[in-house]
Amino acid sequence: MTAVSLDSAWALSPSVALRPEPFGALAYHFGNRKLTFLKRPELVAVVRALESHPDVRGALVASGVPEGQHAAYVAALSGLARTDMIRPVGQGARR
Amino acid sequence: MKLVEHFELGLDAPICLTWELTYACNLECAHCLSSSGRRDPRELSTEQCEAVIDELQRMQVFYVNIGGGEPTVRPDFWHLVEYAVAHDVGVKFSTNGVRLTPERARWLAASDYVDVQISLDGATAEVNDRVRGTGSYDTAITALRNLHEAGFRDAKLSVVCTRENIGQLDEFKAIADRFGATLRLTRLRPSGRGADVWDELHPLPEQQRELYDWLVANGDNVLTGDSFFHLAAFGPEDGSGALPGLNLCGAGRVVCLIDPVGDVYACPFAIHDQFLAGNVLTDGGFDNVWKTSSLFQELREPQTGGACSGCAHYDSCRGGCMAAKFFTGLPLDGPDPECVQGYGETALAGARTIPAVGQDHSRSAPSRNAPVLLTLSRRRPDAELVPPVSACAESPLAGFAPN
Numbered sequence: 144m145t146a147v148s149l150d151s152a153w154a155l156s157p158s159v160a161l162r163p164e165p166f167g168a169l170a171y172h173f174g175n176r177k178l179t180f181l182k183r184p185e186l187v188a189v190v191r192a193l194e195s196h197p198d199v200r201g202a203l204v205a206s207g208v209p210e211g212q213h214a215a216y217v218a219a220l221s222g223l224a225r226t227d228m229i230r231p232v233g234q235g236a237r238r
Numbered sequence: 239m240k241l242v243e244h245f246e247l248g249l250d251a252p253i254c255l256t257w258e259l260t261y262a263c264n265l266e267c268a269h270c271l272s273s274s275g276r277r278d279p280r281e282l283s284t285e286q287c288e289a290v291i292d293e294l295q296r297m298q299v300f301y302v303n304i305g306g307g308e309p310t311v312r313p314d315f316w317h318l319v320e321y322a323v324a325h326d327v328g329v330k331f332s333t334n335g336v337r338l339t340p341e342r343a344r345w346l347a348a349s350d351y352v353d354v355q356i357s358l359d360g361a362t363a364e365v366n367d368r369v370r371g372t373g374s375y376d377t378a379i380t381a382l383r384n385l386h387e388a389g390f391r392d393a394k395l396s397v398v399c400t401r402e403n404i405g406q407l408d409e410f411k412a413i414a415d416r417f418g419a420t421l422r423l424t425r426l427r428p429s430g431r432g433a434d435v436w437d438e439l440h441p442l443p444e445q446q447r448e449l450y451d452w453l454v455a456n457g458d459n460v461l462t463g464d465s466f467f468h469l470a471a472f473g474p475e476d477g478s479g480a481l482p483g484l485n486l487c488g489a490g491r492v493v494c495l496i497d498p499v500g501d502v503y504a505c506p507f508a509i510h511d512q513f514l515a516g517n518v519l520t521d522g523g524f525d526n527v528w529k530t531s532s533l534f535q536e537l538r539e540p541q542t543g544g545a546c547s548g549c550a551h552y553d554s555c556r557g558g559c560m561a562a563k564f565f566t567g568l569p570l571d572g573p574d575p576e577c578v579q580g581y582g583e584t585a586l587a588g589a590r591t592i593p594a595v596g597q598d599h600s601r602s603a604p605s606r607n608a609p610v611l612l613t614l615s616r617r618r619p620d621a622e623l624v625p626p627v628s629a630c631a632e633s634p635l636a637g638f639a640p641n
Contacts, residue, residue, distance in 0.1 A: 160326065162251065162298040166244040169253065171300035173328060173351055178253065178300070182241055 145231040147199060147221045149213060152232035154194035159228050161187065170228050177226045186219055193229060245484060248491045248538035251297040251528065256495045256506040259287070259315065260307040261599035264336050266608040267359075268369045269398065269439060272497070272509055273430040274307040275601035280499040284314045286519065290496065291318070293524050294327045301328035301351075305506070307498065307599075310337035316345075323351045330355055332396060334374060335381025343381075343388035355394040355422065356381050361409035365402050369439070372607040382417040393419040394461065398426050401438070404445040407452045411460070422461040423453070425468075427507040428565040428575070431600060433592065435611055436566070446578055447472065453481055464488070468558035468574045471551035479554065486556050490515065490537035494528065497597075502527045504537060507561035510596035544571025551579055558582075567592045 145151060155161070158174040167181040170190075181187045185208060192202035199220065203213055223229045262277035263270075282290070294302065302322065309315055310333050322329050330353035338346075338354070346352055356378050360366030363375035385393045395414040397403065403410075407423075414421040428436035441449060450469045453460065464483035473479010484492070489505035496502055500518040503509050515531035518524045528534065543549070546557045558574020566575040567590035573581035601608075627637040 160298060160300065162300070164244070164249050165247070166239070166241060169249075169298075169300075171298075173300070173326070176301070176328065176351075176353070180241055 145224075147217050147224050147229075149200040149203075149217060150198050152193075152196075152198050153220065153224070153229045154232050155190060156227050156230045161191070163187070170223070172226065172228060175227060177228075179223065179226065179228055186216070189216060189220070190223070190229065194232075242484060242486055245486060245488065245492050246538070246540070248534065251299050251525075252494050253492045254303065254488065255294070255299050255301075255493070256303045256305060257290075258305050258307060258495065258497050258506075259309040259318070260312050260498050262311050263306060263308040263334075264311060265308065265334055265371050265374055266601060266604060267371065267374075267431070268435045268609045268611050269359075269400075269426060269430075269432040270600075271427060271430040271432055271507055272305075272307065273595075273598045273600050276599045277307075278498055278599060282498065282500050282519075284317065286500070287314070287318050288321055290500075290518055290524060291322050291325050291327055293518075294322075295325040297525055297528075299327060301330060303355075303506075304329055304331040306332075308334055308336060316342075319352060320349075323349065329353065330394070332357060333381070334370070335378045338381035338384050340384045340388065343384040343390055346385065347388040347390040353392075353394065354385060354390065355396045356385075356419075357396050357398075358410070358413070359398050359400065360403050361406035361413060365406065367609070368402070368611065369400070369435075369609050371605075371609045374607075379413075382413070382419060386417040386419075391418060393417065394422045395419045396422045396424065399423055399441060399449055400426050401441050401445060404441050404449055407449070407456075411456065420459070420461060422463060423449075423465065424463050425465040425559070425562075427559070427561055429507045429561055430509065433565050433595075438611065440576065443578070443580070443583075446576060450481075450578075454479075457481055468555045468562075468576055469578060470554040471578045473554060475550045475554070477554040485554075487558075487560050489513070489560055490531075490534040494534075496524065502531070504533065505561060507559070508564065510564070510593065512564065512593070512596075513561075542571060544569065545585075546571070546573055546581070549573075549579065549581070564593065566590070 159170055159172050162169040167183050168187040170179040170181055188206040189202050192205050196202040203216055208216055258272055260277055261274045263274040266275055309331055319329050328351040332355045335356050358366055358378045359369050366375040397410050411421050426440050450472045466481055467485040470480040493505050495506045502515045504513040515533045516527035521527050543552045546552045560570055562575050563570050568575055568585050573585050575582040575586055
């Protein structure tokens with residue numbers, strides 16, 4: 144499986160829906176039926192920004208995530224990639 | 239703020255919504271949570287059900303747990319399943335298996351987003367049929383086999399844990415494994431007809447321990463629907479012994495129930511006027527009930543531990559299950575009747591009033607296969623010590639020995 148890195152391109156899986164909640168969002172995958180909690184509004188913003196940026200770094204910068212936190216966000220995105228919440232672009236992801 | 243604290247304040251829409259589609263049922267299980275049997279003439283029509291699904295789609299309720307009664311006896315059941323799935327509302331439905339023919343199993347195997355849960359409350363026909371009725375074991379096993387043979391993957395085998403089946407946990411797991419299914423264990427609640435048999439069927443204190451230990455050893459591959467958070471108090475005071483799950487009462491905060499006539503209750507185990515939040519037809523739709531009902535607002539306020547606040551384990555068990563307390567007549571801010579620290583037994587021994595029955599759709603006359611939880615009492619063990627009574631003794635008290 145492709146690893147999430149600052150230079151790779153990712154997007155939300157086509158089977159995933161995000162539902163805004165006070166703490167961030169619920170992400171539900173209609174294929175594997177996994178429910179994931181995105182526990183920070185910042186992470187939700189990043190996940191939503193992924194598809195309109197050529198790489199993860201671009202989405203992080205556009206969402207105002209300070210560089211010092213980039214590694215932590217890459218780790219969080221890796222967790223989402225493991226359950227197919229986000230997919231590498233060009234492998235059935237949106238756009 | 240921790241995620242669980244957000245949950246306690248309530249979400250914009252439920253995470254886990256149970257929808258009982260009908261009170262009609264072919265069985266008459268002794269412990270039925272919803273006192274089902276007869277169809278309610280006010281049952282939501284097909285169109286009204288579709289409108290509820292449309293609303294769930296708008297609210298982004300991603301899936302519903304459909305139950306009953308026996309939901310598959312509704313003639314429009316399969317249509318409603320298709321309608322929900324087509325509107326981004328995934329379906330898991332609970333059934334006793336009565337309609338799961340080989341053809342239907344193939345239909346289900348070909349559909350996406352539909353999950354099937356078969357109820358079985360004994361790993362043997364003897365234990366199961368005693369509470370669920372004659373023939374119900376065979377029906378459930380046949381349904382599991384049909385699903386398996388049709389290639390349906392990962393059905394759920396749902397078991398209510400009772401005094402009579404706690405010793406069969408390994409056997410339940412073996413049945414699930416045999417049919418490629420996942421075992422799901424839930425707690426017996428004193429709700430609906432369950433109130434009548436709870437004293438007799440709820441697990442004994444040492445069985446609670448047995449269940450907890452079994453879940454700790456096997457929990458990774460077993461679902462519990464967050465049922466057993468009261469058992470977390472078996473673990474250390476820091477809460478590290480909690481079983482996987484949210485470990486809080488989600489009533490009106492992250493879960494709720496819609497009943498067959500559109501009434502919205504705080505949770506699937508609390509079908510009683512006390513926990514009625516409103517109606518989807520008469521109170522402005524489900525979204526409005528969820529967001530504005532005064533009952534739900536109240537449930538979302540910070541709760542105090544009440545009599546439990548001095549207990550070191552309160553943070554682990556959060557005082558247990560609201561419905562279990564209510565239907566056993568215990569105060570809602572006190573210990574759970576099955577509190578594993580023993581406070582429940584003390585509370586049950588004190589003065590309490592069991593609440594009057596709410597709705598009841600039980601059949602007026604039990605059918606041929608209805609379970610009878612009647613234990614024939616044996617001869618008194620001290621009967622030999624009582625002087626023999628001659629055949630012509632006429633006194634109505636002949637042979638009666640007090641104590």
